[in-house]
Amino acid sequence: MHTHALRVAIMSDETGWHTSRLKKALRERGAQGRCVDLADCRFDTTWAAHGLVIPGYGRGLPDAVIVRGIAGGTFEQVTVRLGILHALRELGIPVYNDARAIERSVDKSMTTFLLHRADIPTPATWVSESAPHAQRIVMREAAAGRQVILKPLFGSQGKGLLRLGADDTGCTPLPTLKAYGQLAYLQRFIEPLETPGFDWRVLVIGGKAVTAMRRVSEHWVHNVAQGARCEAAPLTAPLAQLAERASAALGLDYAGIDLIPCRDSPAGAQVIEVNGVAAWRGLQSVTPFDIASCIVDDLLNRKLAHSPRITSHNTLHDTPHAEVA
Template sequence: MAHGGLQSLRVAVMSDESGWHVRRLRRALLARGAALVRCLDLAQCGVATGASRHGLVLPGFGKELPDAVIVRGVATGSFEQVTKRLTVLHALTALGVPVYNEARAIERSVDKAMTSLLLRAAGIASPPAWTTECPAQAQRVVLREAAAGHALVLKPLFGSQGKGLQLVGHVDGRFVPLPSLDAYGGLAYLQRYVPPVSAPGFDWRVLVIGGRAAAAMRRVSSHWVHNVAQGARCEAAELTADLARPAERAAQALGLDYAGVDLIPTPDGPQVLEVNGVAAWQGLQRVTPFDIAQALVDDLLDRKLAAARGRLSA
């Protein structure tokens, strides 16, 4: 798409905070000639079927729809609140607005059980995982895995940034039982722990944009949790085919326009741990030479928006 066709472009950046990421996206959109870039909190958006032809309430856009939407964040809330926020994104897609990433893809990525199922269905190497509401069944999984010498990571099903993770099973030569699941919504999502191959340990974050791996970094930490939010150190990493291929396939399996794919080294090659559909990239930007926000915006405008406009003119 030529830059000249974007002077009237109006874009909504969905985020519950107007921080570093939103500023970078705004700058990149304005650099491409966008006329209006507005940060919207999905908590402030809603449905009013009699107020406009489309039935949505989008502050700052009146009775019109944005030309495109970038989802930077979906704030936590009650089940009902989050459902309403995703309803707004679903409706925008149904109304023909390019949404980057779409609600369906975000739902797949935030649900770790669904991610595990889709990775397995696509034949992508990933640690074995179990999900159950039954504490006795979950404890049997922990006992069976511990007997085989394995530890398991207990994770919140919808968690992020390495928060709420616990090791259970065979941990440092002793047995650690499953704790109460009350803090986990009465649900156990368990993923087999992959021991580090070096000291300190590390994993990789690979950013996939428009179906192609664009950048990679190592997240290094003496702690077994390697999230940057938990203090891991970011290091530049070569984007090898062994990293790019599974990351691209993982993003495709979940239907994501862009994704932060976390991979862990194993003696048999990298395995995909998690796929993030609302991925932060501040740490990655520090060790990446190109402007990530600009690459995301270029992919949205040149691929997704161009395809949407092509369908309208066909």
């Protein structure tokens, strides 16, 4: 039995709205949340027997970790930051989401592979280091009257997206891939079913879809960061099931699943993105469902309950009901 309040490290490279909500939800359950930047964590085999330095925890370790943000950096820096999360899991610390799941969701090619393998409807996708091969894909799709989207492999918030293929002028050529890490990630463009177009963001927590919104935009990119507006949306059973399957395919504790309307899919939608470090401020603005509280409850009741380091604690509460239509 613990003699102190549960101590939860919130890994984030910036503090703000999300971290404040998580700290408040933890505080309401008798737990203590502390923001830690992974860039400030270190491996040090002389500091303590476990070999890690987590700022704010002395020679000890937090009881659990919530990953809210990982700063970009060099390949080496990001490798070590993820290595800290891997090490915490190896030491028996529940990490929400753990490094393996984050790696799967950050790498769009692996996300696509795992969705395809799980037979989850997702647009046709090609990933290649060969610019000539990628250009042939663009030309082949254009010849069939289709377009493809060129995406950065590690991109987010709708940045760096380009539409290529059939248009009024013929075929848009593939740009130089230098800005894309010399890699072409191409995904077939799904034509909007109505104007303005929209997609859905469904939040999955602990394997259950809990709430959803529509992101509506005159532009074909529907990210809130690119100016899309958030609208409340019913969480239908087909959408919920598709989002839950996508989250499970990547092994995520919580996930933001982006789905686009599509006539060809039995569910009426295809999964286009899986976000393993999902922001939810836009979604929270259009739903009464308390997202941070649900994340914290799932961490305490499910993740910590199965931790060999922590067998019981009197701050655990029941998880609120999901608002599934």
